[in-house]
Amino acid sequence: MSQSSSPVEFRVPPVDAVALETRAAALGTRSIKRAAKISGLKLAVAMMDLTTLEGQDSPGKVRQLCQKAKRPLPARDEVPSCAAVCVYPDLVPEAVAAVAGSGVAVASVATGFPAGRIDRAFKLREVERAVADGASEIDMVIDRGAFLSGRYGEVYDEICAVKAACGAAHLKVILETGELKTYDNVRRACRIALLAGADFLKTSTGKVSPASTRPVVLLMLEAVRDHYLETGTIVGVKAAGGIRTSKDALRYLVLVNETCGDLWMTPKYFRFGASSLLNDVLMQLEKERTGRYQRPVDFSAD
Amino acid sequence: MTLPVAKTYKHYIGGKFPRSESGRAFQPSGNPDINVTRGSRKDLREAVLAARKGLASWSGATSYLRGQILYRIAEMLESRREAMQAELRLGGATAAEARKELDAAIALTVWYAGLSDKLQTLLGSQNEVQGPFFAFSTVEPTGVIGVVAPDGPALTGLLALVLPVLVGGNAVIAVPSASAPFAGLALGEVCASSDVPGGALNIVAGQRAELAPQLAAHRDVDGLFVAGKPDAELTAAGADNLKRTRFCTLPAKDWRDPKLLRALSWVEPFVEVKALWHPVAP
Numbered sequence: 001m002s003q004s005s006s007p008v009e010f011r012v013p014p015v016d017a018v019a020l021e022t023r024a025a026a027l028g029t030r031s032i033k034r035a036a037k038i039s040g041l042k043l044a045v046a047m048m049d050l051t052t053l054e055g056q057d058s059p060g061k062v063r064q065l066c067q068k069a070k071r072p073l074p075a076r077d078e079v080p081s082c083a084a085v086c087v088y089p090d091l092v093p094e095a096v097a098a099v100a101g102s103g104v105a106v107a108s109v110a111t112g113f114p115a116g117r118i119d120r121a122f123k124l125r126e127v128e129r130a131v132a133d134g135a136s137e138i139d140m141v142i143d144r145g146a147f148l149s150g151r152y153g154e155v156y157d158e159i160c161a162v163k164a165a166c167g168a169a170h171l172k173v174i175l176e177t178g179e180l181k182t183y184d185n186v187r188r189a190c191r192i193a194l195l196a197g198a199d200f201l202k203t204s205t206g207k208v209s210p211a212s213t214r215p216v217v218l219l220m221l222e223a224v225r226d227h228y229l230e231t232g233t234i235v236g237v238k239a240a241g242g243i244r245t246s247k248d249a250l251r252y253l254v255l256v257n258e259t260c261g262d263l264w265m266t267p268k269y270f271r272f273g274a275s276s277l278l279n280d281v282l283m284q285l286e287k288e289r290t291g292r293y294q295r296p297v298d299f300s301a302d
Numbered sequence: 303m304t305l306p307v308a309k310t311y312k313h314y315i316g317g318k319f320p321r322s323e324s325g326r327a328f329q330p331s332g333n334p335d336i337n338v339t340r341g342s343r344k345d346l347r348e349a350v351l352a353a354r355k356g357l358a359s360w361s362g363a364t365s366y367l368r369g370q371i372l373y374r375i376a377e378m379l380e381s382r383r384e385a386m387q388a389e390l391r392l393g394g395a396t397a398a399e400a401r402k403e404l405d406a407a408i409a410l411t412v413w414y415a416g417l418s419d420k421l422q423t424l425l426g427s428q429n430e431v432q433g434p435f436f437a438f439s440t441v442e443p444t445g446v447i448g449v450v451a452p453d454g455p456a457l458t459g460l461l462a463l464v465l466p467v468l469v470g471g472n473a474v475i476a477v478p479s480a481s482a483p484f485a486g487l488a489l490g491e492v493c494a495s496s497d498v499p500g501g502a503l504n505i506v507a508g509q510r511a512e513l514a515p516q517l518a519a520h521r522d523v524d525g526l527f528v529a530g531k532p533d534a535e536l537t538a539a540g541a542d543n544l545k546r547t548r549f550c551t552l553p554a555k556d557w558r559d560p561k562l563l564r565a566l567s568w569v570e571p572f573v574e575v576k577a578l579w580h581p582v583a584p
């Protein structure tokens with residue numbers, strides 16, 4: 001074990017996996033009637049971090065994505081803007097210029113996304129640069145190598161250091177739950193991130209399968225709820241990766257409402273990290289408005 | 303002693319045999335033990351999603367392969383003669399009618415199988431143009447097409463509308479006869495063992511009055527081929543996304559005659575003509 005400045009041990013009670021999965025599944029079957037569905041879908045749009053994290057990303061693609069985030073459905077005023085766009089650090093200036101004045105935030109992944117296997121000095125430098133370029137939210141990845149070898153203190157220290165480098169920017173800590181393998185690990189990672197001062201817990205990078213699953217998000221919501229009861233601090237949760245349909249999004253919102261309640265039902269404390277989800281939600285909203293099932297070609301790709 | 307196994311007739315969607323999400327069933331034969339799943343708006347929605355996926359593989363196949371697969375459908379109908387005739391009799395046909403209708407269905411399928419790789423020749427052209435260019439007209443599938451079969455005959459009525467649409471490379475969502483859906487649904491079992499890609503042909507059983515308007519209103523359905531007299535409401539609903547809507551009215555006896563059902567003019571509405579220009583090599 002490496003030396004750590006952490007004053008605490010990261011002990012967590014074990015997770016009852018069967019109960020967790022049963023509850024997540026049970027909440028997924030809840031029937032949601034029309035009016036609640038429509039407002040839920042609009043809320044999902046407002047909670048969305050519209051994301052593009054690909055090697056092929058270009059300034060043009062980012063500008064297009066920003067336009068979509070500002071006005072997801074140009075002809076319909078009642079459809080809100082997305083919460084943020086999420087891009088790689090080098091494209092932050094492009095995104096900041098494109099969303100200027102719209103209220104849409106710019107989130108940047110950082111700390112050697114998605115693997116996080118670079119020297120800590122580079123990680124901090126990347127964060128500082130993204131913040132200096134105007135990113136108001138930083139999505140960092142935890143060091144899964146250190147975590148899985150039991151060097152929890154190292155993970156904690158790194159989150160603390162990144163948090164300090166963020167300054168005023170919000171810090172989202174990506175646990176990459178698909179690589180943590182067990183629910184106990186997820187609960188421990190949540191604990192570490194919460195103690196280290198994360199503003200948001202985020203499930204996944206979207207590059208590892210499984211990405212976001214409902215039991216894992218339920219577990220994370222319980223962690224932030226318990227943290228709130230313990231400390232009075234509200235930490236958000238971001239479900240990212242693998243959420244593609246409106247139905248899925250609504251099921252996640254049920255989890256949030258049932259686990260954490262109204263306080264979290266806002267873009268300030270719950271987010272979806274997604275790209276293809278937005279069009280499916282828009283198609284559903286248009287279906288509810290017109291009574292006709294929509295076709296994908298009528299909705300812009302970015 | 304043999305244990306009787308009652309068959310529940312299910313949809314054929316995306317290569318699978320699901321029940322309706324609505325949980326409903328109906329008993330078209332009048333026998334309360336023979337249940338047919340009754341399709342809903344949401345079943346059609348699932349079928350359209352499946353058809354969109356199926357369209358990619360079906361339209362991407364060569365016309366030669368599509369012809370072989372259609373021929374395979376005829377082979378499967380042939381090897382399931384007993385079962386198919388039983389389904390037709392369940393729908394109210396006499397033994398002689400069932401045999402005759404199956405013969406007609408097989409003949410019709412073989413004809414369309416043969417047509418497949420001749421379509422470009424028959425519907426496309428090389429056009430004379432002013433200048434040093436070749437100009438070709440080629441045909442491409444329209445996309446996802448809804449088919450509403452006549453109430454009878456159960457099998458040839460369905461195939462007569464489905465085959466011309468399939469042969470053009472389109473994916474199909476078909477609503478079989480409501481009073482005798484058995485043979486139409488058994489066609490799903492035939493397709494499932496004929497290399498027809500999942501989703502290229504989907505069969506959703508149910509009431510025509512409930513399903514046809516939903517097919518017409520769905521914006522991701524590109525065309526509608528309906529047996530019966532022109533219906534202004536269906537046409538109007540389909541116009542919302544410029545759906546290619548066609549109706550065909552035939553006397554009941556003509557739906558049984560394979561010679562009258564072989565119609566290139568039923569293929570034409572559901573293909574799009576694309577013009578290609580190519581410079582003449584010096």
